[in-house]
Amino acid sequence: MKLTTLEEHIIHAQNKFPGATGDLSQLLRDIALAAKIISREVNKAGITNILGLDGASNVHGESVKKLDLFANEQLQSALGRSNITCMVISEENEGVVRLSDESGKYIVYMDPLDGSSNIDISATIGSIFSIYIRPESKEPLREVDALQPGTKQVAAGYVLYGSSTVMAYTTGMGVQLFTLDPSIGEFILSEEDVRIPETGNIYSTDEGSYIYWDEALKKYVKYCQAFDTETNRPYKARYIGCMAADVHRTLLEGGIFMYPDSSKYPNGKLRLMYECNPLSYIIEQAGGVSTNGSSRIMEIQPKEIHECTPIYIGSKKNVEKLEEFFLA
């Protein structure tokens, strides 16, 4: 079988756009390079002293792990190699990070290491990225230039550091999956134009927060747990604690991932711009849906670069069934 590398696939996709400058291709290659370096560290983290807490905390007050900082540094360093990206917004940085001479035409959001609580137990973690065009303006670059709805993303994706290192991305022409072959240091195409099953029998949420949920969600989860052979219930419950990994499983096997608003997190916990929008772009490109319970995630107009949102994302039929409970 012919092997297609990520580099070849990106160039092939770029050639479909005669006007393409190659800048977005270079940006994706830069992210892939950082991902290879992060993958190498993740896969030997138990040996070197890179596990454990750094002692700092991020903008959300969450304790930062050393690998979080390493991933953040590697991604920002890779993005800074070429004058393609003018500004980075990262979960690990409170404000925007301006790159080089701010001349780049892309703005990149990222969660450099999603699911950090999994690092010390060797469970799957990931990196998530979301790419926007800098708006035309005679004004100097401003933070407000980054406050764009998810529908304006030009590309998005994630890297999973699990039993293998997998990269998924979309530029609006479907979802492409690659698996890293560490022996040659190349991401190899593993699946083109991935489609999410229209329905699935897996629901994914932190049921430990059940007491904080509103009644509609409690009723929906009880629906998932009820016996009904016709609709393949009870469903299976799966929760990895890394959104990128839970959404990747949902992409491949179908079902629904939920991180709701609750009395504990009135606006939800997950971040709109560098978790929910990029993963929603991937799922929508694969034929799925993603909502905050009342609106399409990608149509939310952000007010703040680190804002949170509830999210219900996955197979069309599963999300539609949940919405019936919200509307009841």
Ligand code: P6P
């Ligand atoms: P909880 C990881 O910290 C994260 O941002 C997502 O990747 C994950 O889905 C969620 O938070 C886990 O949150 O409250 O279940 O630990």
